[in-house]
Amino acid sequence: MRRLLTVTALLAAASAARADFGTSLDDGEKESKAKNKLMIVYIWSPTCHVCKGLNDKVWPNIAVQTELENWSAVKLEANEAVKSHFRWKIDDMPQLRVISPEGNEFRMVPRGEIPEANPDKMLDFLVGIRAAWDEELASRRFMWEATYADAKAKAKERQRPTLIFVHDTGTPTQELNLKFPQFTDPACAAPAKKFVCFAAGKEVAEIWEKFKPQVVPGFIFVDLDGAELGRCGFLDTADLAAAMNAAVDKYAAGQNIDPAKKLERDIASYDSAMKGGIEQDKCDAAQRLIDSKDPKVVKPLSLALKDPSVKLKDLVIAPILQLDVKNGLPVILTWLKSETNNKLAVKAWDAIGETGDLRAVAPAEDSILDVPSQDVSRARIRCLGNMKHKDVIDFLIDLPFKFKGKGGRGPGGGGGLREECKRSLNKLTGEDFGEDWNEWKKWWRDKQKTFKFQ
Incomplete structure (x- = not known):
């Protein structure tokens, strides 16, 4: 029992050490150049609650630590990052900066795109960035087959x-x-x-x-x-x-073959590419399916939403809805429940709005102010602006009264959220009472029974 406790303590100590990354920016740059590794710089603050979640739950995870062995990993407080020779501008925290072995910034990951308190998603995220870097390297040179x-x-x-x-x-x-x-x-x-x-x-x-x-x-x-x-x-x-x-x-x-045979061949090629690890191959194969404009491809394209590649997911979101909204909408809505990339979520909600499909109303309204990013809340409101149902007008008129705080979510606040509500209501009703929500309520109370969408 004593031996077990000792081993547990050692593992915990090792975990804590790895969670601190254990190297300075200068040492990280030297390691990156010497070992031809990407350098990841985690910019954080002791007062940031998101950073606390990363420090307590994500970085100490054994699988994440193992993945970080493929990187030159540096943990840097925000005030140090600003003073570094990179002269980074820190608007929000945490941030991840990915630096190439040549010393150039390959990617900046803002707070809204960092998987919070979820080791599995962080692991997929890091692997995806390395895959994108491999693809970047491949684009700079010929890749030769062995035989x-x-x-x-x-x-x-x-x-x-x-x-x-x-x-x-x-x-x-x-x-x-x-x-x-x-x-x-x-x-x-x-x-x-x-x-x-x-x-x-x-x-x-x-x-x-x-x-x-x-x-x-x-x-x-x-x-x-x-x-x-x-x-x-x-x-x-x-x-x-x-x-x-x-x-x-x-x-x-010379590729003018029977369309049915071509689609069958392209689906097989896509399945093969998805099993491989090359991002561009996956994107090229997905684009061929999209170009077919055949609703049958929605099912195979939905597999791309489970891939770590942000580029691939960005490519397929809108086509899944455009090619077959009946079957594609449930796929996108289910995926959105677990997707942590706010830019992708915004794109998805905007694409959903273009469909005008009323099945999206309840998911769009659900916990609309409780999502991590106000950008996603705004995208949901824009989405609702395309949903022609009287209950949506009710919801949008009542929503501004729930905002909190001057930053966008409080009495007297609302920021860009109020603006989106106003635009969506104007789009649905043709009326414009600005941000006078009591006037909106009064008008809707008088017109609700006889109102018809144009």
């Missing part, structure tokens, strides 16, 4: 043409990006993302025998069936990028 078989499989999985670099330099694939500047030039790396890339030295007899390259080193572009789309020599950056884009255009022009 031609891998390249062909990935091409079909991702529905992309293949770029084959034929060479006789004897350079190992993993060193090509170091040897040839074009492979790390953004002008070429950007169109390279539209391909699956494979480098074929003399040892890959299959390619040399089939295509019989005349210009070496050079490039051969092929479609999913291995048919040639074009080829070029080892051109300078601008000309190589142009040749790559021309091959992509030719590939796209």
